[in-house]
Amino acid sequence: MLYERLTRVPDRSFFLLGVRGVGKSTWVRSALPSAVRFDLLDEALFTDLLADPALFGRMVSAVGTREWVVVDEVQRLPSLLNEVHRQIADRDLRFALLGSSARKLKSAGTDLLAGRASRMAMHPLTAAELGSDFDLDEALRYGTIPLVWAARDRGEVLVSYTQMYLREEIRAEAAVRNLAGFVRFLPVAALMHARQLNAAAIARDAGVARATVEGYLEILEDTLLAVRLPALEAKLRVRERRRPKLYRVDPGLVRAVKRQFGPVVPEERGALLEGWVLGQLRAHNEQQRLYDDITYWAATESTIEVDFVLRRDHRHAAIEVTAAERYISAFVKGLQAAADLPGLARRIVIYRGRRAFRTEDGIDVWPLETFHQALRDGELWS
Structure with a gap:
């Protein structure tokens, strides 16, 4: 089933980045049906352009002014960006540049386009996009990458997906010298999901050097599989700086x-739900400008944290996520401790219960559906 995505076509050229299978190609076919398309997964086309990069310019020259040109998997031939830049500047062509990795694009220097192309991201399917098909248990168990979500056997496809990632994003790009070390690193790093990073612990458990771990983390981010969330540190001294x-x-x-494919167990549900909420915030922010930046907050010399702090202009909104189905007052401890953050406009607890209400000290307690609805309606700050 095809779902209507949150992504919208801008007026000018754009990069659209997202992990493999997230639906970039499917979306662009629907959004720009008459565009001229170059799919660099087509090995014949890829080989021709690799041997003769000038061929791309000759092929594009037949496209009319102000028309759209789609280049899919552009990271395979970042040298094409030189010609893309020239065609935008000289002929006012508009390009949709799709990619599943920012690694080669970053090393090649996408600044070659001199700000002539927007950068956008496509995320896994959100609750808003899934509509009545949304199922939290399934989403936390298998995720919502469309390639996986549409599969009859989601667990089997997830196994293949991991292998495809190692084969096509890592080995094909020669991103790491020690593939065995990177394979050991992946499950160890997964244990850090929704936790403060401890590179030394990861290095020890994966049997690699700490400097190697830093490089591996960059690869995860460059291939769009992970994101590091910084701490809000406005009042912290350098020696007290929190890890992302x-x-x-x-x-x-x-x-x-x-290799966990069974039902989600209570021990992992909290971290998975926290990551799910972050994914929803990031996806909706692409089109709705929910925030200018997002961090987490931790009290100095304390274990008290707030999962997410959004900043828009000079205002902040603090969000705490819990997988509990029943509300208890301990959930708001972090939000109460963060009450003195400058410009704090709203404090929200998201939980798996059914009742929405506001505490005596002004903290909103939302079921997950209330949170999803607030995102759909653009009323997170109201």
Whole structure:
């Protein structure tokens, strides 16, 4: 089944990045049906352009002014960006540049386009996009990457997906010298999902050097599988600087590398739900500008944290996530401790219960559906 995505076509050229199978190609076929398309997964086309990069310019020259040109898997031939830049500047062509990795694009320097292309991201399916098909248990168990979600055997496809990632994103790009070390690193790093990063512990458990772990983490981010969430540190001294927290972009990817395909157990549900909420925030932010930046907050010399702090202009919104089905007052401890954050406009607890209400000190307690509805309606800050 095809779902209507949150992504919208901008007025000018754009990069659209997202993990493999997230639906970029499917979306662009629907959104830009008359565009001229170059699919660099077509090995014949890839080989021709690799041998003769000038061929791309000759092929594009037949496209009319202001028309759209789609280049799929552009990271395979980042040298094409030189010609893309020229065609935008000289002929006002518009390009949709799709990619499943930012690694080669970053090393090649996408600044070659001199700000002439927007950068956008496509995320796994959100609750808003799934509509009545949304099922939290299934989403946390297998994730919502469309390639996986549409499969009859989601667990089997997740196994294949992990193998495809190692084959096509890592080995094909020669991103790591020690593939065995990277394979050991993946499940160890998955244990850090929704936790403060401890590179030394990961290095020890994966049997690699700490500097190697830092490089591996960059690869996870460059291949769009993970994001590091920084701490809000406005009042912290340098020596007290908090480590970032690590999140995979999809719950299924967390579980797949750990070979966990059965029902989600209570011990993992909290971290998976926290990551799910972050994914919803990031996906909706692409089109709705929910926030200018997102961090987490931790009290100095304390274990008290707030999962997410959104900043928009000079205002902050603090969000705490719990997988509990019944509300208890301990859930708001972090939000109460963060009450003095400058410009704090709203404090929200998201839980798996059914009743929405506001506490005496002004903290909103939302079931997950209330949170999803607030995102759909653009009323997170109201």
